[in-house]
Amino acid sequence: MGERMKKSWRSDRLSQLGSSIFAEVAEWRKQAASNGRDIINLGIGSPDKPPTEAVRKALSEAALRTDAYSYPGTHGSAAFRGQAAAWMDYRFGVKLDPDHELVSLMGSQDGLSHLAMSLCNPGDVVIVPNPGYPIYTAALALAGVEPYLLPLKEENQFLPDLDSVPDDVWQRAKFILLNYPGNPVSAVVDLAFFERLLAKAKEYGVLVVHDAAYSEMAFDGHEPPSILVVPGALEGAVEFHSLSKSFNMAGCRIGFLAGNREAVGALRELKENIDYGVFGAVQEAGVIALQEAMSASAPPKAGVLYEKRRDSFIEALAAAGWIVEKPKATMFIWAKLPKRSSGEAWTSRAFAQELLAQTGVVVIPGEAFGSEGEGFVRIALVEDEARLLVAARRIGEFLGC
Known part of the structure; x- marks a missing residue:
């Protein structure tokens, strides 16, 4: 042979x-x-x-039920989506339609890794921060999308110079992805920054994607805003939230994407073809975590x-x-x-x-x-x-x- x-x-x-x-x-x-x-x-x-005792108890009790082991559904349970929408209203004053403007995720990294596949075509451009969380560029490689690396420099307080992005890049870009409070750069922004960002992106029809995984981990009295609170933001922005860091549920793998219904719907449609959603018991625990955060006796x-x-x-x-x-x-x-x-x-x-x-x-x-x-x-x-x-x-x- x-x-x-x-x-x-x-x-x-x-x-x-x-x-x-x-x-x-x-x-x-x-x-x-x-x-x-x-x-x-x-x-x-x-x-x-x-997580808190109440969250652990909800997870364990739900996992013991005999009816807990069917496919949970890609959209996420109505209870979790509804509670996530209620928390967004409570925390930021953002009102969302939980059926069309919110989708549950197996942690925000699930959504971050699949978003470009659902929104972009091979050869499209996406603007991402440098330095940035590694999945930002890795997801683009999987989707065959070209990254434009937007520098975050110490002399600018690690904020991007939006006007430094060439006009042809803005014209080709499908979305711009930023992360405040940031990882690895622990910078924060105010609402005025989001207003400028949305105005710039709107000029070119670019979707703004904001990763807000650390919104509940700010110091010195700072309360990070949601980009979705800016008037008109639902027309051109989506935001990732995660229960991993905010509620010590990293191993549970649960989060959500909220915002523009077309973009949310695109991610949901892709996920319908690749997974069956978050384990129902985890979603029930997530509901309790969000309810606790909204209660009069909320934990720190x-x-x-x-x-x-x-x-x-x-x-x-x-x-x-x-x-x-x-x-x-x-x-x-x-x-x-x-x-x-x-x-x-x-x-x-x-x-x-x-x-x-x-x-x-x-x-x-x-x-x-x-x-x-x-x-x-x-x-x-x-x-x-x-x-x-x-x-x-x-x-x-x-x-x-």
């Missing part, structure tokens, strides 16, 4: 799905652990606290915990010799790299790798989030205060302070 033809069973587009840094950091972590390091993982933004917002951690950790870092700007929201610190003791500059990859090898503290190199992330690292406040103080002490020793 002749030699068998060799074919690759790996798609070329897998290499476009995002930075390999996350896989590299996982390997660095394994190596450090094998060398006896006590690992303090401040890399992945997964909440370390559970997630931001209360992370603000306290932020203050303790950044003060400890300063005492250790690394001055880092305090974020105004999210569970992340976007930290500008210090100088080496020699005075030379670190790369974000070298800093994260050496820090982990020598101290066991895991942070994510800024380059994992795009070229504009070089010179920074992302630090997740996902350990209790005592462990964060240990991490700060180790970092100080690493820096030779």
Whole structure:
């Protein structure tokens, strides 16, 4: 027999799905652990606290029912959609039709990864932030869509210069995607920014997609607005919300997209062909979480915990010799790299790798989030205060302070 033809069973587009840094950091972590390091993982933004007792009870009781295991339906249960719409009204004053302007998701990443497939054709352009959450560009690669990377720079408070986007890009773009409060950049915006953004996008018929996964994790009295509260926003915008971080339900995988009914309907139509929706018991737990947030005895917002951690950790870092700007929201610190003791500059990859090898503290190199992330690292406040103080002490020793 002749030699068998060799074919690759790996798609070329897998290499476009995002930075390999996350896989590299996982390997660095394994190596450090094998060398006896006590690992303090401040890399992945997964909440370390559970949902409230009422949410856990609702989930467990629903999961025990014998009628809980049929297909839940792609649109999401009427109860969850209705409660999500009620919460949007309560929290932001946004009134939505839960049957046409809201669709449930298996976490906001489910929607983010599929939105371009439902709205765009191959060769279309989408404007995304740089640095930005990796799924933003990965989703475009899956859809065969061309990204236009919009720089978020420190000198602009990590806000985009909308007027810097060339006219031909605006004309070709299907949507622009932004994220405030942001990940990895913990920046915030006011309603005036959303008004300018919507006006600019409307000029060119571009949909605005806002990822608001961290809306309940703001500090110092700031209350992040919804873009949908701007008059006329439902004509040209959609917004993602997630229960993962706000309600400590990351493993449950539940969120929703709200806003323009054509765009919401397109995503719903795509999902009708690829999945059967969120497990019903999880949706019931989500209803309870949203109801609790609207009650007179509502538990503290997630931001209360992370603000306290932020203050303790950044003060400890300063005492250790690394001055880092305090974020105004999210569970992340976007930290500008210090100088080496020699005075030379670190790369974000070298800093994260050496820090982990020598101290066991895991942070994510800024380059994992795009070229504009070089010179920074992302630090997740996902350990209790005592462990964060240990991490700060180790970092100080690493820096030779």
